[in-house]
Amino acid sequence: MRQTRIPCVIMRGGSSRGPYFLASDLPADVATRDAVLLAAMGSPHQLQVDGIGGANTLTSKVAIISPSAEADVDVDYLFAQVDIGKALVDTRPNCGNMLAGVGPFALEAGLLPATGDETLVRIRNKNTGALVEALIQTPGGEVTYDGTAEIPGVNGTAAPIMLRFRQVAGAKTGRLFPTGLRSDVIDGVEVSLVDCAMPMMILRAADLGISAEAAPAEIDGDKALLARIEAIRMEAGRRMGFGDVTDSVVPKVGLVGPTDGADFAVRYLTPHAVHKALAVTGAICLAAAAKCPGTTVHSVSKPVGDIATIRHPGGVIEVPIAMNGAEDVAWAGMLRTARRIMEGTLLVPGRVWAGDKPMALAAE
Known part of the structure; x- marks a missing residue:
């Protein structure tokens, strides 16, 4: 052949x-x-x-x-x-x-x-x-x-390699918060639906009975937890305007919580397994949400200044970020190799x- x-x-x-x-x-x-x-x-x-x-x-x-x-x-x-x-x-x-x-x-x-x-x-x-x-x-x-x-x-x-992202807020939906709200409730769980570099559904890990610093294998092995998250994600995708997201990896999922040595911790799902570190686009979305009062991230985060620090399974990532008003991002940066x-x-x-x-x- x-x-x-x-x-x-x-x-x-x-x-x-x-x-x-x-x-x-x-x-x-x-x-x-x-x-x-x-x-x-x-x-x-x-x-x-x-x-x-x-x-x-x-x-x-x-x-x-x-x-x-x-x-x-x-x-x-x-x-x-x-x-x-x-x-x-x-x-x-x-x-x-x-x-x-x-x-x-x-x-x-x-x-x-x-x-x-x-x-x-x-x-x-x-x-x-x-x-x-x-x-x-x-x-x-x-x-x-x-x-x-x-x-x-x-x-x-x-x-x-220094990356600086521009025109990232609302890139997919036209709005940083596609539903017009900084937090929604789906299946009794408060979520923030955010579109910035990567559309995401962000939940407090504690609201699902887990820690934002749990080992990835612990979350991946909890099939009941993953099924619940996926059911919530299906509705989140509909509310964000994506329709049926069964066969799509957006919106991604962030499980956030407080931590020491960084502004907040996250376990980032891609969306059916936990990322071993943290996606760049996901980090930017999380940093933007953390800057906005009323989001699930802001509720668990330390005050975020010019650089958001996010703890994930691989360490701590830094995201320089500048807002352009209350619900727009002027730019966000990232060091990569x-x-x-x-x-x-x-x-x-x-x-x-x-x-x-x-x-x-x-x-x-």
Whole structure:
């Protein structure tokens, strides 16, 4: 059986990992593209044994990059979450961790030139429409991955990548609080439904009888708890305007509570398992909510200043954030790192895609 060859780079972006593609190397048709991504990752299969997926939601992610047609934007970035157990590719959410690899990938792919020892890459996220500025270390005009920056959830050190997210409030729904309320009640539980970088449903962990600092395995192993959270999430998705979210990873779920050594603690569900650390976009959403009185996060958090500190299973993450009025975010920042791991050719069965001439990345 003939196989189709597709250029591919595998990168770690933040605390996630996955293949990075040029949009021009993938099918233009969305259904065919998704079939290619499923075959590439080896889904649906719990081990993803017939592909390059890592059998975990953090390693079953894809980044698709193309030059941008916008005058003040360098590249477009489309994120895809490939389901492990279902034949499902979700492009509704963004991923700030995979985004950390977009700038280095774009530079090394020749989509824009390095501009000195540091290069600013302006990225349009096609999932949400948000604009992100990434400052990449390019000493001597070349991308470097070596450095002394550390981030929770990743071993060792690497070159810092500074991300600054703009246009993130209401990116999916048009409002920071899609229902017009800072807290709603669903199934007798108070929740905050927030749309900022990542649409989220945020609950106080104590209201569900657990701790926001519980071990991820403890939450993942409580099937009754997960079923209750999912039932609440279904209604949250409807209220946020997403309709039936059974086959979507948005809204994500945050279980929050007080902690020592940070403003608050969270266990972040993706949404059916606990993240081993914390998604960048989720951290931004949580930080914005913590700045707003009346939310579930604000009720358990210490006062948040210019930098929100959030404790998660991998450590403490810092989110510099600036508000623009009561219910808008001027910008939010994040320190990430990335590493180019492998480059070469990915093979997918010819029956999935025969390799017809693809087109540039289109907005979803």
